[in-house]
Amino acid sequence: MTAANAGMHSGRSDIVTREVSLQRLLTAYILAGLLFMLLPGTFLGVWNLLSISSTHTVASLSPAWLQAHGHAQIFGWIGTFILGIGFYSLSKMGNLPPFAVSRGWASFAIWTGGVLLRWTVNITAWQWRVALPASAVLELAAFLIFFRTVSRHRPQPATGNTTRSRQPWMLVVVGSTVGFLASLIANLGVAAYVVVIGKGPAVPVALDQRLLMLPTWGFLVPAVWGFNARWLPRFLGLKTPDGRRLYAALFVAWASVGAMLSGAAILSTALLPVAALLAILALHVFEPSVQPAKVNGVHSTFPLFVRGAYAWLMIAAALSVAAALADREGGIWGASRHALTVGFLSTMVFAIGQRILPAFCGARVLFSKNLMFASLALLNLGCALRVGSEIPAYEGYFRQAWSVLPISAVVELTAVTLFAINLVLTFLRPPAHLMHGLNTP
Ligand code: HEM
Known part of the structure; x- marks a missing residue:
């Protein structure tokens, strides 16, 4: 084997090893997400709903248990999926440094530890004055590891094209990541507030209801829009997304979150159908496919x-x-x-x-x-x-x-x-x- 051939061979085997380690990392995130979805998330949700149905009132149930269910579903299930897919796809697309995989594992351990701690605290109230903010710190720390690692990502220019064009889907996914960060910072702030004023780990119900807008319409919904803008033209054969409408949908959704956080509930909710409609038009969801669906x-x-x-x-x-x-x-x-x-x-x-x-x-x-x-x-x-x-x-x-x-x-x-x-x-x-x-x- 010549030196050049040996070099090429070892380069290819490095790529294969890296791909396999990225796949293992993603599989771990997905399996953890599934576990959160099944037990702390859905099983508890079902339990809560059965209790509410037997007493005919939602007031009978501990808000801490309701919040444990919501947190496990939003952060434990979908958040964990998004972090795993983020590490995997950005590493593949943008040549992240080799330490991205070990950072991915560090983030995984801290993230799942934080979410599990939060669930346990909500259910048992165990050492809640310390454990509640600690869980929020862990979640934020894990996210920051992710954020720092993937923010080094630069899209590879398409062949023959030296400009690094940012496509609308990327900016919307970046926007949703900012929504994710804002949700975790707010979560930490609220945990600290509850430690000072609370009598248990539950967030006061009115504050919790307002804050739910952040991870839902501020983070998860835009994340879906961003990933849909990337994948639906391929998977459903839809027309190329309309970037301007997509950005408008994101800004209206964020305006709605802002209005809700400042207490203007009617204005906030009035903006939601506008945001949803803009996204539907931007993605051409209900228009005929221009190519066969895959x-x-x-x-x-x-x-x-x-x-x-x-x-x-x-x-x-x-x-x-x-x-x-x-x-x-x-x-x-x-x-x-x-x-x-x-x-x-x-x-x-x-x-x-x-x-x-x-x-x-x-x-x-x-x-x-x-x-x-x-x-x-x-x-x-x-x-x-x-x-x-x-x-x-x-x-x-x-x-x-x-x-x-x-x-x-x-x-x-x-x-x-x-x-x-x-x-x-x-x-x-x-x-x-x-x-x-x-x-x-
Ligand atoms: C088997 C499926 C599910 C059941 C039986 C269930 C049940 C419940 C119940 C009983 C509540 C209390 C409020 C209410 O009565 O509406 C609730 C709240 C909530 N659920 Fe679910 N749920 C399910 C699935 C999900 C999923 C898949 C998600 C998210 C992906 C989710 C997110 C939430 C959130 C964010 C809250 C609000 C928690 C809070 O008050 O902080 N749920 N759920």
Whole structure:
């Protein structure tokens, strides 16, 4: 072997080793996210809903438990997915330094430790005056490691093009990362405030409800818009996104968050349908595809569920307006929140996650297209039952609706379990190139 050949060979094996270590890192983030989703997140959510349904009032339940569920879902599940995908895709796209992988593991350990501590404190009140702010510090520290590592990322210029063009999707994803940072800083500030004024680990309910706008419309929704702007033209064959409308959607969503934080709830919620509509127009979600959708490896209904998620986004925005005007018992706020978190965010994570994660986590093929369909169909059914019955039950318009809520909880629990099983079985499969002759069920 010549020296030049040996050099090329070792360069290629370095790339392969790095790719494998990045895939392992991402798989760890996804598995941890799934665990948070299943037990601290959904199982506790179901438990909470069953308790509320048996007493017919949300006031019967400890706010600390409600907040433990919300935090586990938003930060433990979706936040962990986003950090893992961020490390993986930015390392691949922009030649992050080799230490990105070890930083990724450090961030993983600190992040999951912080989120788990927060959940434990909320559930048990164990040493809460110390542990609550400590969990917020850990979460912020883990995020800062991520932020510092990926902020070194520079997009590689396309072949033959020496300019480094920032595309709209990138700026919106960067914007959502700023929303993530703002959410964690606010979380730390509130934890410190609770230590001073609180009698337990729960954030005062009114403050908590306002602050929820930050991680939802300030971070997660823009993150989905940004990643959708990148992937939907390929996956659904949609037209190239309209950058200006996408930026406008981001700014209107942030303006809404700002208005909510300053106490202007009606103005804030009135902006949400505008933001959602701008994003839908920017991404051409409901316009005919200009190319065939790429559904190989996933269920053929994949485009339908992605579009359906945007219908949930509009429903969530409209219900928020109704909640600001007419909510008395938390039913309209609850319905709008779950139209957003389950209908929009979770449907999107189920659909896009089962499309991209098998390939990202070791060049695999999804275990089962049918399980994918079942998870998405049940999630949407559970969400429709929940959103449809929460308002009449909580607000006292139709008491029989209380009996539908436990059913919705069990249907949603089944959906998330199927999603987790499908991904775990996918990760247990050999990579696609070693699977010759095997079919997906
Ligand atoms: C089986 C599925 C789920 C069930 C049964 C459930 C149940 C609940 C219940 C009972 C509440 C209390 C407020 C209310 O009555 O509306 C709540 C709040 C909340 N849920 Fe869920 N949920 C589920 C899924 C999710 C998912 C997937 C997310 C996010 C991705 C989420 C995020 C939240 C948030 C942020 C709150 C507010 C927490 C707070 O007050 O700080 N939930 N959920």
